[in-house]
Amino acid sequence: MDRVLSVEQLNASYRKNKVLDNVSFEVLPGTLTAIVGPNGAGKSTLLKAILDLHPRLSGVVSCFGSPYAQVKSRIGYVPQRGSVDWDFPTNALDVVMMGLYGKIGWLKWPKRKHRELALAALEEMGLGNYADRQISQLSGGQQQRVFLARALVQDADLYFLDEPLAGVDAATEKVIMDTLNTLKNKGRTVMVVHHDLQTVEEYFDHVLMLNRTVIAHGKTADTFNQANIMRTYGGSLRWMGDRLG
Template sequence: MDSVLNVDSLTASYRKNKVLNHVNFKVQPGTLTAIVGPNGAGKSTLLKVILELHPRLSGTVSCFGSTYAQVKSRIGYVPQRGTVDWDFPTNALDVVMMGLYGRIGWLKWPKREHRELAMSALEEMGLGSYADRQISQLSGGQQQRVFLARALVQDADLYFLDEPLAGVDAATEKVIMDTLNTLKSKGRTVMVVHHDLQTVEEYFDHVLMLNRTVIAHGATAEVFNQANITRTYGGSLRWMGDRLG
């Protein structure tokens, strides 16, 4: 089976600090992968380099056998909520419609069909009644759902999400994970930067364990164990209990 994402010898830095060093992995279609690692491990940087939002020093990245620029219409991205200017004067429906600009075209007005698609995505997130609400007036969980709706409306084949479950309420966490599992069931591929090791086994079928380089990557049942966690985080995580012993 051809991989949808192939990262080969990827190296990147911030200023003179190397944050990714010879990262190698392939991702198969229809998988739901958690990217885990300690703070400063390069998780968010990895997504940004793949999406050409941050330069790489060396190595290659291919999506569907092509460069990101050639297939970006097939890729959706949900950034960390803390990196977004939530004071920007726009409502929830308009944010979701931004995901349709590839179809609408820049400097063109959206048509009725575009508004209906965006509204449907909002309703799928349980936010149909919030369509006209200013984005700054939504709770953190609601804002995260709006950005997920923006990614969904693209109808992409490959999705990247940067800590979508960080700081959200239990209801939003369930909505997000149900949505990601639905995408997986449709054969879409999803990669998620994730911080809660206790839910990795429950939520994800694959895991990429990263600390500037790949420590382990594969099916969760095979690679998510105490030995690899210790290698990734540099020490024992006692709060994980005996589940991974």
């Protein structure tokens, strides 16, 4: 089966602090992968380094067998909600249509079909009635759904999401996970930085366990076990409770 993503000996740092150390893994199509690890493990940096948003010290990244820059139209990205300027004066529909600029063209006006695609994506997220609402007036969960709609409207083959479930309500969490499973069932590939170890087994069929380097990677049923959790998190797991019993 052809690899959707290949990362080989990836190294990255912030200033003089090495954040990613010789990271290597491969991802197959039609998988839903959780990226887990302690704070400071390099999870967000990994996504940014793959997407050319953070410089690499060394290493090779290929998506669909090509450099990211050559296939970026096939890739969707949802950043952490806290990294977005939600006071920017725009409404939910305009945010979603930003995901179509690769098809519209940056200097062209969107057409009716583009507006209809964006509205359909908002409807899918349960936000059809919020199209004209300023994003600053939306709740945190609604803002997260808007950004997921923006990624969906790209109709990508590979999606990266950075903690999409952080701080959202139960209803939004269900909408997001239902959407991600629908993508997986369509043969799309999804990688999600995830913080809640209690739901890894329920939500994801694959897991990448990261602490600056890859500790373990594979099917959740085979990989997400006590030994690998302890190797990834060390002594920071007192709050895991029964999961380590």
